[in-house]
Amino acid sequence: MWSSSVVRRVVLTLALASFSLAGSTIHVPSTSTVKESVLPPRGWAQHNRPHPDHKIELRIGLPQPNFHILEEHLYEISDPFHERYGQHLSKEEVEELVAPHPESIDSVTAWLASHGFQEADLERSPAKDWVYLTVPVSVAEKLLDTTYYVWKHVESGDEFVRTTSYSLPDHLHAHIDVIQPTTMFARFKGMKTTIHSVEDAVKEFQPPKLDSSLNADAHVPVDPTCNTTITISCLQQLYNAVGYTPSANINNSIGITGYLEQFANIQDLQSFYTEQRPDALNTSFNFVSVKGGINSQNLSEAGAEANLDVQFAFGLSFPIKSTFWSTAGRPPFKPDATEPENSNEPYNDWLDFVLAQEEIPLVISTSYGEAEQTVPKNYARRACNGFAQLGARGVSLFFSSGDGGVGDGESDPALQQCFTNDGRNVTKFMPSFPAGCPFVTAVGGTVNVPEIAVDFSGGGFSDYWSQPKYQQNAVNAYLKKLPEGLYKGLFNPGGRAFPDVAAQGLRFRIWLNGVPRSIGGTSASSPTFAGIVALLNDARLKKGQPPLGFLNPLIYSKGGDGFNDIVFGNNPGCGTPGFNATKGWDPVTGLGTPNFKKLKDLLT
Incomplete structure (x- = not known):
């Protein structure tokens, strides 16, 4: 393990090698x-x-100038076969390296x-x-x-x-x-495809019972109601987590980010808990305001996105300590006003805030994003570097992969809207940001039991980041299966490929504005996967092991056998059928959906 003093010496040595300050002067030229x-x-x-x-x-x-050293640290402490695995850096060590x-x-x-x-x-x-x-x-x-x-x-x-x-x-x-x-010009929107009316959600229903015999090996059928309504119980059965009891007393934690005035309503949470997680009734989450963000408890102002994320992430992981951040800022605003009503960059406001904290939740899920090309490359890279800093400190970051398939979700060539914004207006698949950042875990969507890819699951290849070493074998195996010339010029085969994993993404039964509703999107998939990883951290912490931290080098190697491979479905968009789900990794469902018990056995 590299000590803090070693890190400082390496940074200082490289810094001095890169810059010569002897006799340097600062001048202000006129041009x-x-x-x-x-x-x-x-x-x-x-x-x-x-x-x-x-x-x-x-x-x-x-x-x-020394970010490349931080990146080396990140990959070493995230590689299960490296001697430094799990030896995460402190806040101070990370700050020295950036x-x-x-x-x-x-x-x-x-x-x-x-x-x-x-x-x-x-x-x-x-x-x-x-x-x-x-x-x-x-x-x-x-x-x-x-x-x-x-x-x-x-x-x-x-x-x-x-x-x-x-x-x-x-x-x-x-x-x-x-x-x-x-x-x-990024608008940074929530990743949800549908929110159905009250009538589309069964007003009164009996949640499937938590019977550990239903899913002993993750291959027997789950309760048939899970094909029409997804509940906490359905996810526990599907992902082989029935009967596992996490602890509230081992410094484990999970967090959900909220933006665009998406408020998580506690009354709705109690209704959800009453129905689906009665042992959590009368408990809540820790609320943290970022740059003046509020969490209005007016029932009529409850946010579908925020309620979905909080209810399922915290419902799956209860009683693990939970945090909900609300970051101020949303469009539209009045540009003729003199006060800064909106900086329109709430995501980076959150990133700045959380990096400055001494303690950060070990698992964080975000269900917001934008087309990669709308975020200037230099700015996107700086944000991505911020995610790497969190990973180096032992945080697992999950992002929805997007809800437009390979771009706009439109399979009709006459209706597609996938055009480059570089003046050429060339048709091209539209990768998502932040899902395409190599230092986060992107989560795609599935549907039905047995699971298939849901057709809106975002996936593809980044135009900003090259393919990281940790996924090259898996991605190249997929690319070799593609028919020669298929989608040539529409995507970057050498780019960082996503999603990495997947989870259910449709028919989630939430409570919103005092009534049950059915909602879908990869905005449901990300908090679901995050909840499962919080349970895995619980199992590791109970054995005195460090939290999982940045997950990708692990899941593409040692953890690969802990997933349910999804081999049917596709993600249409940009006037094409998109990519197909297939055996092994694919740009629709990644490595597949989690099998908690298998992953627990592999990782503890």
Whole structure:
């Protein structure tokens, strides 16, 4: 195991090798050049100029010159065959490995000071790799030598204050990775396909009984009602977790992220527990506000996404300690107002917040995302690096893989909307973000008993990240099965492939606004899988073993036999039938759905 002092020495040695500070001086040249430029994105229309006093919170990302060392640590401590497996890093060790070089800090600070900003005007992340500055639009335009406009998303009506290009003094290009909000047009939406009316959910029903004999080896039939209604009991039977009792007293934990004013209602949770998890009745979760996020308990404001995530993740893992974060910010907003009503980047607000905490839940599920191409590559990479930091600290991160199949979910070529936003308008499969980040575990969807792939299950290959070593054997085996030339040019066969795993994604019975409803989407699959992993952490912690942390190197190797392979179904989109589920890994259901008892035997 590398001690904190060893980590510090390695970082210092490489930092000194990379930079020579002897006699260095910081100067401010007079010339500026474009740092980042994008074409007007498809589906967005430029409108009027925003009020000059409208506030923007600029996020300035400084380079992380030693991130590659953090990545090496992450893969070593996540590899079950490495001697360092499970030896997760501390918050302080991670921060040292992502800290920018002092020259970058000094250069950016001097540049801001030249525009009249003092240290008291700035906020910095604990590692000092981000600088935050709230300024009027008029000031941001001078700082970045750009012009902001109000842009409107034609389909939804969402409005953002954005620019398509910004510039920096030449000497700063090496000291700043990215500045946002500038060129980012991602809308970051919830991953749910359907929410049915009250009449579509049986108002009164008897949940299937928890009979451990029903699913002793995960191959016998589960209760037939699970083909029409998914409950906690159905998931326990399907995934071979019937009869397992986790502990509330071993420092285990699970968390759910909430955005876009999606509130998790406690009254609905109690109704859900009464019906499906009576031993959890009168218990709740720990609520944490991020940047002023609230969790309104007005029953009429309960969120379908938040209720789904909380009820099933916490219902499956009860009585493990649970946390629900609510992060402020959602479109639409009023771009003519002077106050910053919405930065439109709530996801990274959450990431910044949680990285600054000493203690973080060991398992976290997120059911939100966006098409990868709508997130500027530099910004997406920085967010992905943040996920790696959480993984290095022993956190397992799960993201819904998306609900559009290989793109828009449309199999009719005449109706497909999968076009690149680089000005070419070329038809192409649309990978999802954050699901395509190699440092997270992406969860696809299944349906029915026996399980098949649900047709909206997002999956494919990233255009931003190359294929990580941990999945190459599994993915290449799949690619060899594809007919020669199939979908040539529509996807990147060398990209990070997703999803990694899958779980049920349709007909989940939740309580919403005081009544039962049926809901579906990979937004149901991710919290389900997260709940199972929280149980696995329980089994490990009881034996004095560390939590699982970043899961992918493990599941693609030692844990591979702990999954139910899904071999039927496909994920249409972009005017095509999409990819097929097949034996082994596939870009619809990944490695398959979890078999808890098999995984527990393999991993403890």
